[in-house]
Amino acid sequence: MPKRATPSTIHDVAKAAGVSVATVSRVLNRPHRVRESTRRHVQAVIHSLNYRPNETARNLSTGRTLSISVAMPFMARDSFVERLRGIEATSSVNAYDLVMSNIESVVRRNSxxxxxxxxxxxxxxVIATLRPSDEEAAQLANGAMPVVLLDTSHPLLSSVDCDDVEGGRLAAHHLIERGHRRLAFLGDTEFGFNFVSARERLSGFVEVLNDAGLALGSRDEWWIVHSSHAARTLLSPILDRPAAERPTAIFATSDLTALALLDGMERLGLKAPDDLAVIGYDDLHGARWKALTTIRQPLFQSGVSAIELLLSQMGGGNTSPQQTLLPLELIIREST
Amino acid sequence: MPKRATPSTIHDVAKAAGVSVATVSRVLNRPHRVRESTRRHVQAVIHSLNYRPNETARNLSTGRTLSISVAMPFMARDSFVERLRGIEATSSVNAYDLVMSNIESVVRRNSxxxxxxxxxxxxxxVIATLRPSDEEAAQLANGAMPVVLLDTSHPLLSSVDCDDVEGGRLAAHHLIERGHRRLAFLGDTEFGFNFVSARERLSGFVEVLNDAGLALGSRDEWWIVHSSHAARTLLSPILDRPAAERPTAIFATSDLTALALLDGMERLGLKAPDDLAVIGYDDLHGARWKALTTIRQPLFQSGVSAIELLLSQMGGGNTSPQQTLLPLELIIREST
DNA sequence: GTGCGACATGTAACCGTTTACAATTTTAAC
DNA sequence: GTTAAAATTGTAAACGGTTACATGTCGCAC
Structure with missing residues (x-):
């Protein structure tokens, strides 16, 4: 079989099979609409010509593209890969192409x-992690194209997210239950794009503390750091304080910073939870090794849900904004 | 401005501007082919109608799709994100869409x-990390579509890769220079998809050892593990041996396993490099924190190069297979 | 004023499908 | 054997662009 210079088209098939292109198209798309014998014959010809329908032409004709755009700042969360796997698995199962965009700068965001x-x-x-401004949200909501937010939310748009406030509560409850009374909070800035989730976790955390008659006393009991390295350097100032003023437990809004904390403690010969209890967020792989207590997010599942929600909206189902909250889970290990 | 039920087409623009569609198309694609005054007028109309050319139609007409497929097993290497960032940055700059496929099973690979x-x-x-079989390679090479392999290679296809054999040599030279004479090797299986790079690193490593009159004595001096956890459990058998038989340095083909090793040592109260020197591979973030000596791969750059090579082949330039080898770099830190 | 090339624009075919509608054939009830 | 309904197939018009080619216009040298 000589290599064809140009791949065969539906017309080639039609001619070779002695039918019209409409019939070939039907064999492909609505097989039951064509007589059994014809169908078999056409299918044989398709096979022998190694014919594959041109997707672009098909898309133009049907008005859909069978592709989904996913925008996320790759590095913003360590959880990136897991979410993406969920997204990819679900879209590929549904025969959609996944077009990735990495949004790491304001310029890129605008473009x-x-x-x-x-x-x-x-x-x-699907827009992940990047919380849209009100204008952007309005623009997205008015567009012809369904949008689902992941790992963030906005009143005008559908979203799949975890309840960060609840996550903060879970952490607080757990620490209080463990007998801690002097607590501290360590947020991460998520690279400046999105400050919301850390703040929400803080608010849930504080809420429970207040209900229990406790408080984050002063500005000294919470910090926002940008990197794991920064988390380490925090350790000495904390631990240098007199025992009576020193927090006995710390809630970090990211496993990365929590792990950095543990690591720093190890170097100083300190042990969690006795010297300082630590609870993290996400349940990354490292958390298990280091026996870090943490709030687990259903990362893979969140990707799956985002695509499912998107597909349902694309299918013309309920098209009004729908906010999904996925449950969190407290994973208790040795660090608390 | 009322929301249009249906977006405007090139015909709407042509009619509104009182010109033919050809002229509108030229304004878009070959602006210098149309009179200055016409161009301005048409552009004004385009703007006022908020016209955007339909990409699908354009693609059908021009015969290209402006999109690139990228296949990789997301988790196969920890370096995944960095490579992907390089790929994404370069394709987006060149106005190509990046369609991701996650190949984590044989079924998926076949489909x-x-x-x-x-x-x-x-x-x-771009196919990353997954080394194609000879059949697959032949199929790819015969296809109409340019292919670039990344982080792997095959004689029939273009590729961007690092010289794993050289990486093994670098590690060996360094350890020997540091005075080590009893060496060990720790490979990772890369999840069973691709066993090649670990083996090549081993061969470079052994080559230098042999040249120096040394050897990996027996099967006891190298292991292949599947996970960081497995790496830890290796530690005791190694260290339990009599001092005279115990390796004084170990080369791990992944920073992940190297870090796990360091971590396990810490728990046992041991320190690198005195108790056991460790050298890793990749230079992940964690390597810096833990002061791990390692062989750095140009991850981001490899993604950039892969797309650049692909674009050049797509542009019809040199279309014969072209193998690119990117340089490695020895990063010396405290663990050796 | 004529002729000719350069430039600007329009006409219409084409890219490869899908699908509404029309035309034809088959089926089955009488 | 009729006949109407159902099933099958074909015709041709979209889908929304690009572009070869034809046509028309203009400037300028003669």
Missing amino acids: YYESLFDGRRFDGV | YYESLFDGRRFDGV
């Missing part, structure tokens, strides 16, 4: 929003 | 190869 509506390129969009 | 040639969906392909 993304700019191009998103270009030329009907996507059937739907 | 990927099956669908890759469907319907001319992509202008080019």
